Amino acid sequence: MNQKIRDDYNASNTHVCTICNSESAPELPICNTKLLEDRLRRYEDETGQINDASTLKDRVSYLRKHRENHVSKAIINIEDSMSVDLCFVLDCTGSMSPYIEAAKEHILKMASYVNRNNSNIKFWVSFCGYRDHYNRSDRLQILDFTDSLEKFKTYITNKVTAISNNDIAEDVLGGLNAAITEMTWSNANRVLIHIGDAPPHGRRFNTNLTDNYPDGDPNDLTAESVLKKMQLKKILYFFGKINTSTDVMLNVFREIIGEFPVFDLMTMGYKPEVLVNKFCRATSSAIFSSITLTTTLRNSKSIYSLQRKKLQINPHEPDWTTYSVKTGKLLCCIPPKTLTEIKDEYYSMQSSFIEQEISFKLAPQPFSVGAERYAYFALDTSLGRTNKLVIKKYHDIKIGTIEKYLESVEISNIAHFFSTKFNTAAKRVGINKKVTFIDVRVLYDKTNNAYYSVEKYIDNAKFKKFNANSGLITEFHSILEAFAHFTYKYTEGYLVVYDLQGVDLHNEFLLTDPAIHCVDLLRFGNSNLGKSGIQKCFLAKHECNDICRKLELTNDILEVRWG
Template sequence: MYLDQVNATGGDDTCEDVFSALEIIPQLSWSNPNHIIIHICDAPYHEKSYHKLQGPDADKYAKGDPKNRELSKLLLYIKRLKITYCTIQLNESTKMMFDEFAFIYGTISEMHVKDPAALMKNICITTSSCILSGIESTMSSFRTSDKTIKPYIMLNEEPYWDDFEAHTVHTIEIMYPNTMNDIFQPLFVGKGSGQIKIAPHPFTKGSLRFAFYGQFSSDGCDLVDVVFKEFISSDPRGNSLQVYQEHLEIQVIAQFLADKFNTELTTTFRTPTYIIYADADIVQQKNDTTKIYQVERRFHQAWQKWTNNSGGVSVAEYSTILQAFSHWTHNITAGRLMVVDLQGVRSEGAYLLTDPAIHCDNILRFKHTRTNLGVKGMDSFFRIHICSEVCSKLKLPVQQFPSGSDEIYQILESIDKLDCETIECEPTMLYKDD
């Protein structure tokens, strides 16, 4: 047989160069519109985040790919080719790797072949299932979600707080970065204690969280009026302390970048409109650790949402300063991240914002929040973004639409003049032709 004549050389460790195999996929020629790959493996990819192997001969490149190649970008590129990814895992050592792959890629189908004699039959069954699934998905233009939300009743009236008992809580804060390099690493966490009073019912609901009236005290200070935010999903995985900490870390990074942005505005414009992110903490009840909230100051102005994290922009409340801020964050970080999902209130001389999202070139960053859309999310922003004179004054480079985009965005009528008194320029209409 052919394999009897093959001699294995090199290696010296258990892990394999999976990247070199995967990078061949985009070069393949496909003769059929249904694209399927079957990944057969018995060892994981190099880098300790993809396996739990121990010992000196387990992984010679435990710190990562020796050629500094980025696996997440390669997987996203393969995904954009609309290839169905299937695996045959010959042992348990590859499970952790494919769990990480699936977070980036989405669904990865595993073919179970405990009986080698049934190998071809199982491959045919799985392949047929993948093809039928693809056909069904293309025939339907609707998306459904099985996400269940907590069964709260909305009550808009603020309670009479003297009737409420105060709960003792652990407090958690994410420490403010010292340098730009700090934002690309996990930030430090500080802990303390405090007391809260919280309404039994939320007064409003967003796409991710309920908002409750409440009062909060930390370090022995007096109780102050605040808003407590709790995730709407009833899935315990979406309500863990880790999820709350990642969302708070995003807000602290956005706050850090907004402060840098404001400094640049001050040196560029005479009367700038600043961007200010609300200070926030996490509280966890000591007598019921499942009760976790993000706590912020209470805004009394009308709430507005200017952008989301998938390229959407409010036409009625279009703001060139906020558009420029997202563009600026992408530029100042050399394309490594972008602050999006800009929402909050407008006050005199400032936007007071909260609950941002951040797209990172590292798709695994903030993975528990499920709001980091990576480079694809940044591309979605630039597809609709139109540089104003704010961007020009800040010397931000004009980004071209990604090649092959069939989306056309136009300013039908705009007022985009910047005088020495203000940097707020409001196009009267932004139209998306879809």
């Protein structure tokens, strides 16, 4: 954020704020001054640096310095997160032969897929096979972490076979405990993928299956003790589900550690290629998910807190007839029309708003939760309409606070500006698939005196994350990577729009919630990693594709001037 007050806002100016209807004449309009104050206080809180400097200039200078330190730590965290400890914990009893084979066959294919667009991700893999107490010396098989994928594959080929057992329950807790305590976990990013078709011993995990130890693990292991060790070691848990026998176990685990990803590994009949592909998708997804979590939330405490929050979600749209109508106002920010406006750090704070009355219904529980926000089903009932909406609410924000929501709308409006410019340029060179950002507005809920962001709901669409602000590419699309490159070139190195997610339709990518890396660190929120983010999270990893070349984009580093 520039340290000067804009020249055209002087003491003689009078401004009427369309939000609070106040009239004033300071250096910035009073409502805008409050927005600036709120933003500075939020950034100070996020960096843990509170400054008592009396002038705006001193506060901005002080905060910028500490934001730079904050970003430096974030970049180091991102680099560390690209080194992954990947441990497979696998039930190796009689019914699991196809899955043992798939674990062996998928590892090289998975690594090739992940590294195709993310060459900086490095793997250390390990294996823990478990059976049951009846199997004595064959109860556990352990291969500690190795950076040789061939060694991993050879070990499973030569050493691991499925052995039958005399009851249904298995030594699940023993296998997990061995993987957690006997492996040499050393990297910052730690992933444990557990695959099994039977629960642990004990009545709490099953009531109808045969179990030689109905009172629980004979070595006195409990789910609580094992999973707490896992959390203390900052290991992220993923499960590959084969049948419904593990459903009760999964619910017990959720009560202890919160929600976690469960991958569908069910197959009808033995189809090796299908199973290997499912393993590849599951493992790749686990790696991408863990990198996204560790680079976004940056510490295990925040990750486990998010897992607890996910227990609150209800993925089903409610019966709207049972909920009352709320009233509110939609605040539509005037979008920027020029690059000069985009580079003006005060643009969003000095913009007017178009207000529109709205009546709506809001689901009581979120259907999704991300690193920063909950997402709720909502229904626009204004003028007899029944349009579906998505309302998003930040996890930790004071009631009545508008500034952070305005920032999210500003990011969306800027992304929309560039998508329009990109689509025009792309069409000229024969590229007709568009990049579009969903219109986002601020919603003021009069009933609860609260602000949210709101956007339209996309029916029957599969939501995907294509890339992340860390530079991770989870699903490569040349158009999206070229779009990000276009934003860098169009702004002469001032910013990059990335962290692209949404829906892949036939003729367009319909996107939402992007992030912006910008050389001005006092804009665009905590996900803005500044010049370092532009250079290390985008330029260093970007490889120009055919669309970049058609648009005559080059990967030169531009020295931007601003302020």
